[in-house]
Amino acid sequence: MASLGDLAPGTLKYVESGDTPIVLARVGDAVYACNNVCAHQGGPLSEGKLSGARLACPWHGWMYDVRTGQCRFPGRGARVASYPVRLEGDDVWVDLP
Numbered sequence: 001m002a003s004l005g006d007l008a009p010g011t012l013k014y015v016e017s018g019d020t021p022i023v024l025a026r027v028g029d030a031v032y033a034c035n036n037v038c039a040h041q042g043g044p045l046s047e048g049k050l051s052g053a054r055l056a057c058p059w060h061g062w063m064y065d066v067r068t069g070q071c072r073f074p075g076r077g078a079r080v081a082s083y084p085v086r087l088e089g090d091d092v093w094v095d096l097p
C-alpha cells in the first residue's frame, strides 16, 4: 500500500484502498492509519498538520489523535475511523474492515 521510506517521521501521506480514502501518519517509528475525511465538514486530513500524534484538519483545525481517530478538540466525541497497520520490512499495509 505504501513504503515506509516515503513516510518520514512527522509526515502524512494520502493513500486509497478501493473507495476508502486513508491518511497515513508516521509518529516516530510507528505508522497509524485513519479515514482521510474530517468528521466536521469533510476536510482532507492528509493535508493537515501533524504534531506528535495530533493531526489538525487544514480547514477549521479540528484536532484528532491519529492513534485512535478520536477528535480531541473542539468536536469532542466525534471521530474518524482508524485502521490497524502492519509493517513488513519497508512495506506499510492497512487492514480495512
Ligand code: FES
Pocket: 038, 039, 040, 041, 042, 043, 057, 058, 059, 060, 061, 062
Ligand atoms: S472540515 Fe475539518 S475542521 Fe472543519
